[in-house]
Amino acid sequence: MTEQRILSRQNLGPLFERLAADGRRILAPVRHGDRVGFERVTRPDEVALDYVQTRTSAKSAVFPPYEPLLQFALQGKDVQVAEPAPDAAPTVLFGVHPCDAASFATLEAVFTWDTPDLPFESKRANLTIIGLSCTQGDAYCFCTSVGGGPGDPRGSDILLTPIGATHFLAEILTERGQAVARLAGELLEPHRGNGKDAALAQIPPRFDARQLGAKLPALFNHPAAWQEQALRCLGCGACAFVCPTCSCFDITDERDRYHGVRLRCWDSCGLALFTLHASGHNPRTKQSERWRQRVMHKFAYQPERLGVLGCVGCGRCSRACPVDMNLAQHAQQLAETAV
Amino acid sequence: MEALRQRARELLAAGTVQAVLGYAAGSEPDRARPCFVRTAAEADGLIWNEHCRQNLATYLQKPEVRALGRLALVARRSTLRALLQLAAENQLADGRVVALFVADDGAVTELPTLAAIEELVARLPRGLSDADRQELDRIAALPLGERQAYWAGEFARCIKCYACRAACPLCYCARCITEANQPQWIPVSSDPLGNLEWNIARAMHLAGRCVDCGSCSDACPEGIRLDLLNHVLAEEARTQFGAEPGYSVRKDYALASFKPDDKQEYIR
């Protein structure tokens, strides 16, 4: 169903207006100094289109750092429980790179494999993703090692690829994409046959994630593979919190004297207390075990159980790590380790 | 740098230490990563430049690192201060680490005991960098509303990953206050209150203890200048109570001592 169109940069403004007129809010990358992050925008001049990577990922659009799962209120001696109103505001996520666009498949696999997760699904169902192919990458990017690429259309409803300085190639990929295209109408001009590959960044593959995934179970009890690498890991949650696919959370109640809310908040397998049992026992006592869990989970467990890779090669974890734990580098080492 | 590698080789070859904890080249030229050198041959990988910033004393509390045996630690001023403060807080036995202090000119001083560290650190220049000083003064000079808005904006980006805590050599609690949930001292969520309370609690818990290494804000993936909070308190503790943490192994915690005539003009 892919259709190809051309979108002039000048037409972004009218497009944003039409999206807004349709009741959609727009989340897009915004630059503040050396930092780019997703924020709500109304005009295209607010949007950074030349960024390599945002600090935190776009997953907040469907899986925010904290969100209510239920609310309760005391009425006399009774407790009234209420589901929070689902956040169903139609949203357009504009300008995410293909790696982030791909991450939604992983999140969906986690949040919908069994019991439907209403807070997640209500947001996901109302989200349209207008991706933006990468014309530049950096030393941390490794999408091509995990099955993606700088122009990979998967995950986007519409994928924009810059053509020259003035236009985008717009690939309309899904029914949600079509809906936006209908709103855009004449703003999307006919495709003139420009190739998109020339514009794309070159990201050489460093390892093969599928092969690595197959090999990892054999490395599980191979201390050398983990211990040395994890020795410098400080055990913070930075990698997980900036990761577009990490989906672990903790559940907590907050209350005042009459009201309360049950929240889910991001959590990280890198934190020592993540697996602490009420008994005091902690099955993962060493940081190397936690690091191993992170790698295994992304490259072996999720492919095995959910059929998706837990890594999209965005490189955020490696950029964010205070002590330069480089996931791609370690994955490459593991791939090269003889079993 | 060569002097550092040479000292590392000698210490390892002589068996004085089982590992040298230093810095190696990072993913990119503007990064350096902590590394553990076990053999004299590996010492060639040690580097020393302005990107070698993470305070290595932070690692000493980790059981995996404890298990390595006696360590040599590549150190700058704040690393030495962290070692002394850890010792003052019963967290570091004398002789467990050999500090390899690298001066600005690259000269390496081997400090095998806490007494030697005390002696050297006493002679080093003190105080904030000019850049830190200016930023501190700039924020302090903002009108209250703008100051509040500035920090609300900064804290809004906090994702509670606790990298600041993990990178800090003096945040070694087995259970952080954020993890104490009966009662729940600080909201788990990274909402405005949770982030404000966390950052205030972190700074207060380091008041009179912080050794000004800046590892907290270096580690922050969102680039929040958390270290400024520490600097403000360090300055207050020094001017009000004469607190100079990290210069002695003597336990002298400004918040666990007092003078009858401490300042109190704000108390009516």
Place this chain on the structure above:
Amino acid sequence: MKLGYFPGCSLESSAREYNESLQAVAPLLDLELCEVPDWNCCGATAAHSLNHKLALALPARTLALAERAGFDELLVPCSACYSRLAATRRDLLANEALRQEITSIIELDYVGSTKVVSVVDVLGRAAPTIRAKASVPFLRKVACYYGCYLTRPASLTTCARPEDPQEMEAIVASAGATPLDWAFKIDCCGAALSVSRTATVAELAGRIVADAAERGAEALVVACPLCHTNLDLRRPAIERHRGVSYALPVLYITQLVGLALGLSERALGLHRHHVPVRFAPGAAAPAAAPKEN
């Protein structure tokens, strides 16, 4: 050792021999005295009781000049000058606003890096050298007289025990002399009344001379031009007042040290004294070992 030197008015006039003896002794003790260029009166005259700012500005100017010349220490032999300069330094350092006001008056900056020292301070430090170089030990009993300004006020003096100082005793002992325990070493000689009420001076100074003489002192030792004037120049008045004559010379401590170091009486200006500097024969011979006190 290089020292800034502020002789003050007296040492150029009534106390020339103090200046001469100090200048003669200094090189033997490895001291280089460098007179502060363009120094002025310390203000110990009427100034300090009439105009407070003038009283500070006068010494401050000399201090500032000494500081500008780069001296760590400024030697002030006259006790009155010493007191004025030391007090000024203390007051300016204690009060930043005052310091700024005074330095703007004198149009010279002074931050206090130059300290004020007395002859007793300097000779006290040199005592080991004096002991080593004393070729003609001064084997006589002496009474050390401090007067007022060397020990007062307690907040300014460098004497460890202001009410019972021992610093001069240590110096004269290093030159071979035997310091006596006596009664009046810090009592007033009446210098302030030297011109106006000579009768009072005769009573006050007379007690001093009399007690020293009665205890067998062979010389009074002083470190202040005003004391010297009252005890030496006013001797006839004292003798008239008490009806006794005393052949007790009054030596500047620099003169005593100079004698021990083998300098000539002329070089030390002993001939300028009113009371002749003469001693009973015999004892001064270096035969007997100097008695340690």
Place this chain on the structure above:
Amino acid sequence: MEFAVSAFEPKLVAFVCNWCTYAGADLTGTSRIKYAPNVRLIRLPCTGRIDFMLLLQAFGKGADGVIVSGCHPGDCHYTAGNFHARRRWTLFRRLLDFVGVDLRRVHFAWVSAAEGAKWAELVNDVKTKIQALGPYDAFPKRLDGRPQPAEVA
């Protein structure tokens, strides 16, 4: 606008020590001295027990102003608890000010067991001042399931 300010009744939380200020407030009662009813006391044994986090907790729960009070220096029932507390407050105030918390909303006092009148004056004075400042909306509040001022996502 004016009537809106005067209609605002601030919520004040007071952390007090048992031996001096709580007893002082008892004396206010015994002396029948009237004061504003806006204050709620939290009784703790000693000012040394007052964790700085409790003050944040009070604001996070909606207090518009906080009073902290204990024994005068030298009068501490436990000898030195108030001395330790005082150091803690000195640092805490500096930090609060730096991060933009309004110090006009945090009041420290020494009120002895004999100062019943001082307690009443203190409460009335703080109430008047906080009333003039209005509700403390700039301080974030604990999530409680009620609609939040800003959207969560």
Place this chain on the structure above:
Amino acid sequence: MPRIGVFICHCGENIGATVDAAAVAKAAGELPGVVHAVDYKYMCSDPGQNLIKEAIREKKLTGVVVGACSPRMHEPTFRRACAEAGLNAFLCEMANLREHCSWVHEKLPETTEKAIDLVRVMVEKVKRNRPLFPINVPITKTALVLGGGIAGIQAALDIANAGHPVVLVEREASIGGHMAQLSETFPTLDCSQCILTPRMVEVAQHPNIRLYTYSELESLEGFIGNFKAVIRKKARGIDEATCTGCGACIQKCPTKKIPSEFNAHLGHRTAIYVPFPQAVPNKPVIDRAHCTYYRTGKCKLCERVCPTKALRYDQEDLLVEVAVGAVVVATGYEVKGTDFFPEYGYGRYKDVITGLQFERLASASGPTLGAIRRPSDGQVPETVVFIACAGSRDPAKGLHYCSKICCMYTAKHAMLYKHKVHHGRPYVFYMDIRAGGKMYEEFVRRAIEEDQVSYIRGRVSRIYEKNGKLIVKGVDTLLNSRPVEIAADLVVLATAMVPQPDAEALAQKMKISYDGDRFLNEAHPKLRPVEMNTAGIFVAGACQAPKDIPETVAQASGAASKVIGLFSKDELSREPVVAVVNRTAPPLFSTCVGCFLCETACPYQAIEREEIKDRNGNVLKTVARVNQGVCQGCGTCVALCRSKSIDLQGFTNEQVFAELVAL
């Protein structure tokens, strides 16, 4: 689920007139967890208390909130009532509806609302209360008394007479202290030794007193009721059990010219000696620094003459450990300050002496057998000048404080001198005469009026010797401030009273506090004058502040009565409002990380270190532990603990948070 009962008191009209008590009870009844809520006219009355007791039994209450007056008023009453009904007393809390609400606010709806708030807060708190039980600490009913002066003697005798064993430690060879050195005592002029020595003998013979002389405290550990003291018994060089105290060794000792400490260096003693004839015990010690045998390896004359062969030259210090339940510190003072005024010539002029030296001159057992003869030439002094405040009350020269006893002993000295040298002329230079005390003012008046002591109000500037006289130069500030000069034969300085030279070290060893002058700090200057801040340690005598004999004895008896009171029970029962360091499952054991920053914050030194070991005895972790016998429950450590590993029972973090949530 909690079952809380709420009881709202009208207190007659006191609460009821302003607060709608029934409405408060009704509102409380609707609170979650509240199963019973009533109001009543007088809750503290017997019927009121019965309402509570019945409800506890019938409604099976798990917690009680009484909304009434201040807890400082009736908390014990209601807690007792709860306990009587079988509910743990600490599950009862009070909401202060009277002092903090009805009495201070007008009758307005807000006032009733506030009352409801106050009740709700306490309901939320009490839901989180846990049953607490008084802390019982066993008591070792033996007292340690440090110091064998009159303070220590009095305390030891009082405690021993009450039937408790006492360990009395004195560092000198004999008990007696300074009082044994005194001649007569003011204001009665009775002989000091005559009243003291019977007490000394009583100590020696008392079955309950174990006496360690020539001994010092080596270390003290533990807490109230349970101290462990180690006493260093210094080597005397003789076997005390064998020695009969015959004195033959002293007679024969060839080294006779050692200045006698007891005689304040005015007389001499031998190398083997007893400090004074009435010494208790009357067993000599060998002064090894001066003994010929120890210095040269030869002599042993004493061994040759000893009829019982009691000499033990190779004896070594002995460490004795004793378990005690209370300690009385009575280590006394020393006289000092002769160097504050070098111009007075002490040390240079033999006839300038201290007050204590004058005591020895005046004492019948002293070097002159009581005759007032000046040290230089043994002549009877015709003119004696006494200088008061020679070191005290003069921050510029000496000490800032008043030594308190000098006014009186100077008057006494002048009198004693006049009584012994009838034609003598005593002069006293003074600043003020402080003669507060029973018969004290009269005593001074007697000195001035009957014994014609010349009191000169003024300071002495200098003393010098002239023609065999000491010229005392001073000023008479009452006589138009004229300078005065007195040619004296003897000058007596009323030197200051200062703590023992090692007072600071001893205080640190015992972990008790002391002030800037090194005097020990009592727990409260008015209400706890004989207690130290560390529970179980008491203070008596001049080690706490300058004081005279009657005061010292009174304080010693006070300290003794505190000890006796403590020993009157087998166990010490304490309010369980104490701090507790948590313990958790392994491998954490406790969330405490052992930084011990709380240690110095504790005013009571209640923080101890506990080593957590594995089965093989290897230390896994060192964590803090609060000694519940010592903790007073201020909670300073709780607020300081970063990881929230310490909590305060009765005021837990959870309770306080619940209160805040309920507001």
